[in-house]
Amino acid sequence: MELRQIEYFCAVVETGSFTRAAERCLVSQSAISQQVKALEGEFGFKLLNRHGRSFDVTPAGELFARKAGTLLSQLEDARYEAEGLANGWATTLAVGYLNRYEGWEVQAAVTAFASRHPHIPVHATAGSHDTLYQLIQRHDVDVLFSDRRRALSDSFVNMHLFDGWQYVEVSEASGVAWAEQLTVAELGNLPCILIAAEDQEEIEREYYRDVLGFRSDFLFARSREEGRMMVAGNRGFMPVETRTQEGRTGAAIRRVPLVGQQGQLKSEYYCYWPKDRTNKLIEEFADILSGMFEG
16 A cells, blocks of 8 residues: 555545546546555455446545545644754744734634644734734744734735724714714714733824824723723723624624725735745645635
């Protein structure tokens, strides 16, 4: 039994086609067919029931494909880790993500990556924009998912993911809860609730005050959940971004579009990592994450 025979058979089962398996493995269809038959001959039982140009997988074939697929994944991880050790590559992945983003995509990308590479540890750290920037500068994380606040650097790979529509979340008890839209000026008398660690409070305050133009007093929460509880208690409003222009209205909290002279405001979201620290793990994770935002 040869490794390529196992790879070819698993490709046939995964793609459901000898033709597509041949394309994936970069060999001829006849080579795929011959190697699968040779594998069956060595085993002494059928892995596939052939019906002319179609086939179905036998129960024994399904069992072998499932366990052999796991083995192939482990072998690939072992090869990559050994190659990485020999070449000084990373054998873990550290992801930094924006603590106020509420979407499912980052978690889904981490799950998909971990499923492909079950023996490669993935560490995920949440933080504010500047906390994440400090972490990647110190090499404490490998790749970031965050909003854009600076000019894009040529020393980084800057993969644009989406533009998020800006809203403010307010309590239904607030006097602005039923507004169709709000401007920064109209929010000036209400406290602005921001999510930040204690050592990042002043940085977040300066950004929202000096760059975005908020003239509110600022309150701080340590997590999105804590911020929402403060909103529910009518202590102020909390800026948020979403991928779509479909504002959410809940039983306690309303989401109102934040607008400027050109219409509803937007924020750019990127996947970032330093060019000089690029490796296969980072590139694969970034491709997975980018795929989560398609469509």
